[in-house]
Amino acid sequence: xxxxxxxxxxxxxxxxxxxxxxxxxxxxxxxxxxxxxxxxxxxxxxxxxxxxxxxxxxxxxxxxxxxxxxxxxxxxxxxxxxxxxxxxxxxxxxxxxxxxxxxxxxxxxxxxxxxxxxxxxxxxxxxxxxxxxxxxxxxxxxxxxxxxxxxxxxxxxxxxxxxxxxxxxxxxxxxxxxxxxxxxxxxxxxxxxxxxxxxxxxxxxxxxxxxxxxxxxxxxxxxxxxxxxxxxxxxxxxxxxxxxxxxxxxxxxxxxxxxxxxxxxxxxxxxxxxxxxxxxxxxxxxxxxxxxxxxxxxxxxxxxxxxxxxxxxxxxxxxxxxxxxxxxxxxx
Amino acid sequence: xxxxxxxxxxxxxxxxxxxxxxxxxxxxxxxxxxxxxxxxxxxxxxxxxxxxxxxxxxxxxxxxxxxxxxxxxxxxxxxxxxxxxxxxxxxxxxxxxxxxxxxxxxxxxxxxxxxxxxxxxxxxxxxxxxxxxxxxxxxxxxxxxxxxxxxxxxxxxxxxxxxxxxxxxxxxxxxxxxxxxxxxxxxxxxxxxxxxxxxxxxxxxxxxxxxxxxxxxxxxxxxxxxxxxxxxxxxxxxxxxxxxxxxxxxxxxxxxxxxxxxxxxxxxxxxxxxxxxxxxxxxxxxxxxxxxxxxxxxxxxxxxxxxxxxxxxxxxxxxxxxxxxxxxxxxxxxxxxxxxxxxxxxxxxxxxxxxxxxxxxxxxxxxxxxxxxxxxxxxxxxxxxxxxxxxxxxxxxxxxxxxxxxxxxxxxxxxxxxxxxxxxxxxx
Numbered sequence: 195x196x197x198x199x200x201x202x203x204x205x206x207x208x209x210x211x212x213x214x215x216x217x218x219x220x221x222x223x224x225x226x227x228x229x230x231x232x233x234x235x236x237x238x239x240x241x242x243x244x245x246x247x248x249x250x251x252x253x254x255x256x257x258x259x260x261x262x263x264x265x266x267x268x269x270x271x272x273x274x275x276x277x278x279x280x281x282x283x284x285x286x287x288x289x290x291x292x293x294x295x296x297x298x299x300x301x302x303x304x305x306x307x308x309x310x311x312x313x314x315x316x317x318x319x320x321x322x323x324x325x326x327x328x329x330x331x332x333x334x335x336x337x338x339x340x341x342x343x344x345x346x347x348x349x350x351x352x353x354x355x356x357x358x359x360x361x362x363x364x365x366x367x368x369x370x371x372x373x374x375x376x377x378x379x380x381x382x383x384x385x386x387x388x389x390x391x392x393x394x395x396x397x398x399x400x401x402x403x404x405x406x407x408x409x410x411x412x413x414x415x416x417x418x419x420x421x422x423x424x425x426x427x428x429x430x431x432x433x434x435x436x437x438x439x440x441x442x443x444x445x446x447x448x449x450x451x452x453x454x455x456x457x458x459x460x461x462x463x464x465x466x467x468x469x470x471x472x473x474x475x476x477x478x479x480x481x482x483x484x485x486x487x488x489x490x491x492x493x494x495x496x497x498x499x500x501x502x503x504x505x506x507x508x509x510x511x512x513x514x515x516x517x518x519x520x521x522x523x524x525x526x
Numbered sequence: 527x528x529x530x531x532x533x534x535x536x537x538x539x540x541x542x543x544x545x546x547x548x549x550x551x552x553x554x555x556x557x558x559x560x561x562x563x564x565x566x567x568x569x570x571x572x573x574x575x576x577x578x579x580x581x582x583x584x585x586x587x588x589x590x591x592x593x594x595x596x597x598x599x600x601x602x603x604x605x606x607x608x609x610x611x612x613x614x615x616x617x618x619x620x621x622x623x624x625x626x627x628x629x630x631x632x633x634x635x636x637x638x639x640x641x642x643x644x645x646x647x648x649x650x651x652x653x654x655x656x657x658x659x660x661x662x663x664x665x666x667x668x669x670x671x672x673x674x675x676x677x678x679x680x681x682x683x684x685x686x687x688x689x690x691x692x693x694x695x696x697x698x699x700x701x702x703x704x705x706x707x708x709x710x711x712x713x714x715x716x717x718x719x720x721x722x723x724x725x726x727x728x729x730x731x732x733x734x735x736x737x738x739x740x741x742x743x744x745x746x747x748x749x750x751x752x753x754x755x756x757x758x759x760x761x762x763x764x765x766x767x768x769x770x771x772x773x774x775x776x777x778x779x780x781x782x783x784x785x786x787x788x789x790x791x792x793x794x795x796x797x798x799x800x801x802x803x804x805x806x807x808x809x810x811x812x813x814x815x816x817x818x819x820x821x822x823x824x825x826x827x828x829x830x831x832x833x834x835x836x837x838x839x840x841x842x843x844x845x846x847x848x849x850x851x852x853x854x855x856x857x858x859x860x861x862x863x864x865x866x867x868x869x870x871x872x873x874x875x876x877x878x879x880x881x882x883x884x885x886x887x888x889x890x891x892x893x894x895x896x897x898x899x900x901x902x903x904x905x906x907x908x909x910x911x912x913x914x915x916x917x918x919x920x921x922x923x924x925x926x927x928x929x930x931x932x933x934x935x936x937x938x939x940x941x942x943x944x945x946x947x948x949x950x951x952x953x954x
Contacts, residue, residue, distance in 0.1 A: 349784055353785065354789075374933075377933065377934055466917075467921045469925055472925040472929045472932060488611065488612075493615075
């Protein structure tokens with residue numbers, strides 16, 4: 195901040211020097227006050243401006259659209275719809291199916307993801323050879339573009355020449371009738387959850403690791419003296435002490451899990467469908483919103499669904515944060 | 527999750543997006559400025575998918591029109607249509623010229639106010655040159671606006687692997703093969719022979735039986751008053767698909783997917799219902815099968831699958847120049863040039879009598895006279911009305927067929943499910 199004040203004389207020294215004596219104290223004062231009172235706001239304003247444009251405006255605009263009729267294939271149908279779109283939502287079994295899928299995949303993806311991340315972080319926190327190599331290694335899936343990895347997984351889980359089925363056949367499953375991963379809910383959910391877990395375990399593990407490293411060693415030593423094994427140390431010392439980070443990851447996973455879109459979308463065999471399988475086996479809400487908006491061309495209804503998803507995420511994230519707080523033994 | 531992964535990341539991304547927006551604006555300003563400076567210099571952006579044989583045309587047109595610069599932008603089929611739809615909603619950013627496929631033309635002709643009415647530009651004189659149904663398909667419902675000039679039609683024939691037919695003891699030349707199957711029931715019988723001889727599947731998928739059979743029916747999913755009519759054409763086509771699956775002929779592969787492409791190479795199917803534009807795909811997917819494919823007539827009569835139009839979104843700055851280019855592209859010389867380069871069949875019947883089309887033989891397909899074969903199927907066609915909800919309805923019914931193939935639905939119980947799915951799509 196002092197930089198802004200000293201910058202003008204440095205850039206253009208001559209006039210500033212000459213003017214400084216007569217106009218000095220007053221302008222200095224003004225500058226000083228501006229620097230103290232306004233500059234901080236100025237500096238953080240880009241975020242809020244961008245948030246207003248790309249965050250707040252879409253949310254509000256979506257809310258307005260949700261209350262209107264807006265069909266691309268029927269331009270004559272306009273005007274306020276009131277709550278008709280939301281009413282339709284409640285009776286739409288596709289929405290409830292998508293909600294069910296979203297939560298199913300969310301649980302299959304989030305619970306193992308965070309548990310395994312905790313284990314991985316715990317391992318990485320020990321003295322290992324080539325520590326940085328391991329730490330960078332677990333982050334690799336995270337930096338892989340989701341479209342690229344999902345396309346690979348889509349082939350991995352394909353019926354005829356997929357590696358998943360090849361692995362299964364090694365242990366004697368499905369040799370005569372290979373498993374069609376996309377045919378059933380459970381198998382499709384499992385495949386998608388695997389993609390999500392693969393991508394996010396390393397990322398969460400590193401977050402946990404950084405939190406773990408700030409735990410003082412003497413706590414563990416004291417526990418060890420009292421006879422606590424590694425397992426007990428993990429659950430009684432580590433988990434409570436990294437609890438803020440736990441809450442953070444749980445909230446983030448909730449938001450991400452409920453907005454799951456790329457993975458189910460690219461898992462689709464017919465990209466024109468966006469129906470999440472032949473019978474909506476794995477259609478998530480985000481995918482359904484996309485289908486209603488850009489395939490059925492009903493933007494008003496899609497906006498209503500988006501708002502419903504927004505509210506659901508708010509509620510679930512709050513519940514999760516609360517639950518994690520309790521579990522971790524926190525009293526905040 | 528990526529969006530909310532980290533506030534820092536989001537912020538940087540937002541910042542980047544912001545600067546991109548700024549850069550975009552300034553870029554446009556600059557372009558506008560130079561436009562004025564160069565006096566009448568016009569840039570036309572053309573969006574399409576795959577290869578429409580435009581590279582040579584672009585060079586020729588730019589040579590004759592030094593003030594016009596043409597930017598070709600080929601993308602993925604679905605993405606290009608979606609992009610166009612979004613830009614139409616946004617009111618800006620659409621290309622000057624956009625190709626629209628049959629699968630999407632209904633969606634866009636419903637928004638005819640967003641496109642330049644080509645009748646205003648003098649396109650009416652071309653009506654008599656086009657296949658009547660091709661001309662009608664891109665007309666708005668009130669018949670007052672023509673949003674596109676047709677470029678190609680698909681036609682419909684049956685591609686088959688003559689080498690695999692030989693192994694199965696079936697005839698291999700195109701006349702005898704065509705005689706094997708005049709009806710779809712014959713076709714299924716031939717398939718059963720093939721399967722019992724070779725132990726391999728005959729067709730790629732039940733949906734690729736449903737779609738061509740539906741295209742042959744006088745009426746599709748909807749009648750002209752936009753009422754869903756499942757008991758007409760769709761029922762006939764659905765029954766053929768079910769019979770095929772029940773007879774064990776289908777390899778159950780989803781079209782245009784990695785598994786399907788592998789199916790070509792692994793000889794997982796021996797026939798493929800093919801419109802003219804499919805030949806390019808076969809050639810790209812399995813170049814080593816040159817000379818192993820041939821083309822017979824399709825059972826059940828003529829039909830059409832796919833084909834595109836050139837449209838001009840109204841929001842463009844240079845719609846006059848855009849129309850001039852489109853008009854030039856649909857002239858006989860250019861249409862024949864495209865046919866020769868990529869194989870897309872013109873949609874103007876006069877060209878079917880042109881020696882360049884009549885005598886053309888496709889080397890990859892065992893020198894089959896593709897011009898003659900596909901023209902014959904497209905020319906005699908009765909127009910089928912495509913309803914507003916045609917696209918989503920098709921996907922819904924295809925999904926039911928896929929469920930049968932996946933074994934999660936019995937073929938005997940499938941029709942009521944298909945009707946239910948279609949009704950849902952009709953009211954969605």
